Amino acid sequence: MTKAQDLLLKSARWKPWEYALWLLALAAPWLLSSHALIINEIAIVALFALSLDLILGYTGIVSLGHAAFFGMGAYSAALFAKLVMPDPLVGLLVALLASAVLGAICSATILRGSDLTRLMVTLGAGLILMELANQFDWLTGGADGLQGVVMGPLLGRFEFDLSGRTAACYSLGVLLLVFVLARHFVNSPFGATLKAIRDNRLRAMAIGIPVSRHLAVVYTAAAALAGAAGALLAQTTGFASLDVFEFHRSADVMLILVIGGAGWLYGGVIGAIVFKLMQDAISSITPEYWTFWIGLFLVLLVLVGRERLIRPWTWWGRA
Amino acid sequence: MLTILFDGIAYGMLLFILAVGLAVTMGLMNFINLAHGAFAMAGGYITVLLMQKMGVPFLLCLPLAFLGPALLGAVLERTLYRPLYHKPHLDQVLFSIGLTFMAVASADYFIGSSQQLVQLPEWLKGRTEFGEGNWMLGMGHYRLFIIALCAALTLALQYVLTKTRFGSRLRAAVDDQRVAAGLGINVNAVFLGTFAVGSGLAGLGGALGAEVLGLDPSFPLKYMIYFLIVVAVGGTSSITGPLLAALLLGIADVAGKYYIPKLGGFIVYSLMIGILVWRPQGLFVRRGGK
Amino acid sequence: MTDAVLSAQNLVMRFGGITATNKVTLDLRKGARHALIGPNGAGKTTLINLLTGVLQPTEGAISLDGQDITRLAPYQRVRRGLVRTFQINQLFDTLTPLQTLAMTLSQQQGLGGKWWQALGARRDVTERCEQLLEQFHLSAVMDQQTRVLAYGKRRLLEIAIALACEPRVLLLDEPVAGVPAGEREELLQTVAALPAEVSILLIEHDMDLVFSFATRMTVLVNGTVLVEGEPAEIAKDSRVKAVYLGHGDEINDAIAVAGAGASSTAGPPQGGTAPSGGSAAPALSASADPGAVASVGAHTDA
Numbered sequence: 001m002t003k004a005q006d007l008l009l010k011s012a013r014w015k016p017w018e019y020a021l022w023l024l025a026l027a028a029p030w031l032l033s034s035h036a037l038i039i040n041e042i043a044i045v046a047l048f049a050l051s052l053d054l055i056l057g058y059t060g061i062v063s064l065g066h067a068a069f070f071g072m073g074a075y076s077a078a079l080f081a082k083l084v085m086p087d088p089l090v091g092l093l094v095a096l097l098a099s100a101v102l103g104a105i106c107s108a109t110i111l112r113g114s115d116l117t118r119l120m121v122t123l124g125a126g127l128i129l130m131e132l133a134n135q136f137d138w139l140t141g142g143a144d145g146l147q148g149v150v151m152g153p154l155l156g157r158f159e160f161d162l163s164g165r166t167a168a169c170y171s172l173g174v175l176l177l178v179f180v181l182a183r184h185f186v187n188s189p190f191g192a193t194l195k196a197i198r199d200n201r202l203r204a205m206a207i208g209i210p211v212s213r214h215l216a217v218v219y220t221a222a223a224a225l226a227g228a229a230g231a232l233l234a235q236t237t238g239f240a241s242l243d244v245f246e247f248h249r250s251a252d253v254m255l256i257l258v259i260g261g262a263g264w265l266y267g268g269v270i271g272a273i274v275f276k277l278m279q280d281a282i283s284s285i286t287p288e289y290w291t292f293w294i295g296l297f298l299v300l301l302v303l304v305g306r307e308r309l310i311r312p313w314t315w316w317g318r319a
Numbered sequence: 320m321l322t323i324l325f326d327g328i329a330y331g332m333l334l335f336i337l338a339v340g341l342a343v344t345m346g347l348m349n350f351i352n353l354a355h356g357a358f359a360m361a362g363g364y365i366t367v368l369l370m371q372k373m374g375v376p377f378l379l380c381l382p383l384a385f386l387g388p389a390l391l392g393a394v395l396e397r398t399l400y401r402p403l404y405h406k407p408h409l410d411q412v413l414f415s416i417g418l419t420f421m422a423v424a425s426a427d428y429f430i431g432s433s434q435q436l437v438q439l440p441e442w443l444k445g446r447t448e449f450g451e452g453n454w455m456l457g458m459g460h461y462r463l464f465i466i467a468l469c470a471a472l473t474l475a476l477q478y479v480l481t482k483t484r485f486g487s488r489l490r491a492a493v494d495d496q497r498v499a500a501g502l503g504i505n506v507n508a509v510f511l512g513t514f515a516v517g518s519g520l521a522g523l524g525g526a527l528g529a530e531v532l533g534l535d536p537s538f539p540l541k542y543m544i545y546f547l548i549v550v551a552v553g554g555t556s557s558i559t560g561p562l563l564a565a566l567l568l569g570i571a572d573v574a575g576k577y578y579i580p581k582l583g584g585f586i587v588y589s590l591m592i593g594i595l596v597w598r599p600q601g602l603f604v605r606r607g608g609k
Numbered sequence: 610m611t612d613a614v615l616s617a618q619n620l621v622m623r624f625g626g627i628t629a630t631n632k633v634t635l636d637l638r639k640g641a642r643h644a645l646i647g648p649n650g651a652g653k654t655t656l657i658n659l660l661t662g663v664l665q666p667t668e669g670a671i672s673l674d675g676q677d678i679t680r681l682a683p684y685q686r687v688r689r690g691l692v693r694t695f696q697i698n699q700l701f702d703t704l705t706p707l708q709t710l711a712m713t714l715s716q717q718q719g720l721g722g723k724w725w726q727a728l729g730a731r732r733d734v735t736e737r738c739e740q741l742l743e744q745f746h747l748s749a750v751m752d753q754q755t756r757v758l759a760y761g762k763r764r765l766l767e768i769a770i771a772l773a774c775e776p777r778v779l780l781l782d783e784p785v786a787g788v789p790a791g792e793r794e795e796l797l798q799t800v801a802a803l804p805a806e807v808s809i810l811l812i813e814h815d816m817d818l819v820f821s822f823a824t825r826m827t828v829l830v831n832g833t834v835l836v837e838g839e840p841a842e843i844a845k846d847s848r849v850k851a852v853y854l855g856h857g858d859e860i861n862d863a864i865a866v867a868g869a870g871a872s873s874t875a876g877p878p879q880g881g882t883a884p885s886g887g888s889a890a891p892a893l894s895a896s897a898d899p900g901a902v903a904s905v906g907a908h909t910d911a
Contacts, residue, residue, distance in 0.1 A: 295417040
């Protein structure tokens with residue numbers, strides 16, 4: 001194998017620490033069985049952040065409305081379980097599809113315009129969905145939310161129990177699967193074109209990359225994955241409410257991604273772990289002030305410099 | 320119907336005063352400041368607290384609702400915002416969301432989360448009506464006051480922009496910052512002044528709007544999108560653009576909520592998305608402008 | 610033109626009140642080594658932007674291989690072999706030269722849409738990468754992020770990317786701008802060594818380079834074609850000298866001629882383009898400065 005080929009493939013290869021991390025993660029529901037519920041939450045949030053990483057970290061699109069797809073997935077899965085069939089995996093697929101369709105439609109809106117325009121449009125999409133969910137309360141339960149979503153057993157065998165272990169395994173499994181796919185995706189030629197679009201859209205066009213088409217594809221994929229995360233939430237908690245569409249969710253997931261570092265896939269995972277643990281710790285002391293501390297953290301983060309925080313590999317000039 | 324038009328215009332003028340500072344600072348510093356609504360909220364709370372705790376009359380509160388946020392804006396611009404002008408937009412978004420969160424949480428902690436009620440002076444309550452039936456024009460006196468005040472402010476702003484030296488320095492700095500600095504214009508001072516005035520106007524808008532829009536700690540987040548719509552649709556290269564956009568938005572929102580209450584807010588957001596997809600640079604940008 | 614690969618017909622570009630490009634007609638023959646020169650602000654980069662689709666012309670048409678491409682998006686033109694470089698480096702700062710070239714080559718081979726295979730999986734792609742890196746002296750830095758590279762290397766990468774697109778028509782916008790004297794020769798040699806079938810349009814200010822490279826030249830002034838022809842004739846043309854050296858009456862006359870919208874050819878008449886008004890010629894040649902003639906003529910005598 002030539003040196004060039006080796007260098008290119010190096011970043012696509014799994015490192016030992018990655019195997020270790022995932023083995024630990026998968027074992028967590030047994031090793032830390034009393035914390036299965038929070039493990040489940042972390043996995044769901046990590047998946048949500050991963051989906052945002054595809055568009056924010058790899059393609060450079062600032063989206064303030066990513067919760068729209070999360071919510072779409074949540075309600076699709078919940079309604080599907082209630083009205084059609086309670087199988088979790090089929091419901092997950094349905095949610096994936098529904099969110100993908102929504103993402104494809106929305107992708108038409110983010111292709112043109114400046115950063116501000118895109119911000120507005122993504123924000124608007126999130127708010128529209130919230131309004132719609134609110135208005136169609138005969139279907140969605142409105143402000144009360146959709147209750148009583150009872151899931152059937154996973155793979156026909158594993159019941160969702162109160163301890164949350166099945167839920168945690170389910171979410172972790174989905175997260176791992178998506179992660180593996182995403183890893184291939186970002187190290188492929190397509191993934192490289194996304195980074196090119198992020199770095200210099202003009203030049204990307206000038207080397208023959210169909211920018212709009214690639215943006216539409218990645219946005220749709222990210223929407224589908226966000227929808228999957230939302231579906232997991234609805235399925236594992238048995239409940240879907242309007243707060244899945246709230247601006248707070250979009251802002252939080254962006255913060256999570258930024259904490260862990262956008263553009264390297266693990267950012268979402270690490271950010272999710274840090275964020276959830278911090279939230280747990282701080283909420284038990286001062287629940288109302290969580291928003292304040294998050295705000296302060298964001299302000300300090302930007303003033304100090306996003307890149308200088310928790311991204312040690314960038315200290316050595318790796319791509 | 321005419322009443323709806325009237326209410327829509329009042330709402331639109333209010334939105335304009337609230338958002339004009341954001342439009343100008345965005346055009347000037349190219350800084351996406353999502354915390355603009357926090358200054359509006361500050362003005363609203365200053366008014367409410369002065370009236371409730373110290374019995375200050377409403378009209379006197381208004382200039383204070385301008386000055387307080389203006390001062391706050393000046394301090395923040397100099398200390399926090401200035402180092403961030405050249406950072407990528409994502410950083411600016413994160414920063415201003417952070418500030419907003421801090422403001423919202425502080426308001427919640429110190430003042431409480433309930434809606435604040437403003438006791439309008441007697442001469443502002445009441446309503447005058449002309450005509451009848453569908454063509455009746457019902458003008459609430461407070462809304463009339465809002466329209467009058469905002470119109471006066473708009474004219475004043477336009478005068479400052481076009482007829483004063485500060486205005487021409489501001490317009491030069493908006494067009495090309497480097498060249499303006501090269502001509503000896505103190506760009507930092509222009510930024511500071513503009514940001515302060517913009518925040519002050521937001522504060523004034525917040526005070527005026529407390530009765531119409533409501534005032535509680537979630538105000539900045541709730542109305543942020545409206546301000547951004549005014550800026551995105553109206554463009555940042557003039558103040559007539561945002562004015563027209565604000566009027567359009569105000570009338571559309573009031574009319575939408577009246578005629579199709581089920582989908583009121585939905586209409587505004589869809590309209591915005593439609594406009595931005597069709598004309599990403601905004602509806603009212605002059606040819607060759609930003 | 611019978612064998613024009615790239616042809617622009619009467620292109621006009623207006624920005625508000627400014628006419629940046631005024632009825633420009635340019636034909637690039639197959640295998641051309643064609644230079645586009647003119648003073649700063651003449652509209653050369655605007656013309657390139659029009660040809661590549663970054664700008665849509667107000668009037669006029671562009672065709673590639675006889676097919677109209679005026680309405681095609683930039684990436685579609687690249688697919689058909691029309692590639693350009695940028696005067697100011699437009700690179701991908703977080704990618705390494707190796708990744709940049711691998712991606713460009715993959716895109717070129719139609720693999721840009723492949724999302725499963727890894728970027729370095731294809732042997733032919735990586736071999737061509739190594740070839741290009743070697744050719745442009747980038748092998749030593751191939752694994753460093755573009756943003757840490759020195760200017761000279763960045764410039765080389767800029768050109769290498771264009772070559773990775775396997776161009777049939779290559780538009781080079783001041784390729785040696787900012788490159789130290791020693792490396793310019795190398796760079797131009799690499800460009801000159803391109804297969805004869807590749808048609809090249811070169812914008813440059815370095816006249817030594819232009820005259821050693823070009824077999825045909827177009828002079829652009831104020832958005833209009835002043836004159837087009839073989840380098841030797843262009844060098845002797847007094848209007849061109851006037852435009853560059855600026856001798857009072859001559860520069861005004863030259864601009865007046867250009868502004869009238871007429872374009873002329875110094876070589877045999879091609880048909881369809883009328884020669885400029887006769888009054889201009891005597892005024893220019895009569896007051897030509899012998900000193901100026903000697904210094905411009907020196908280029909071709911070297």
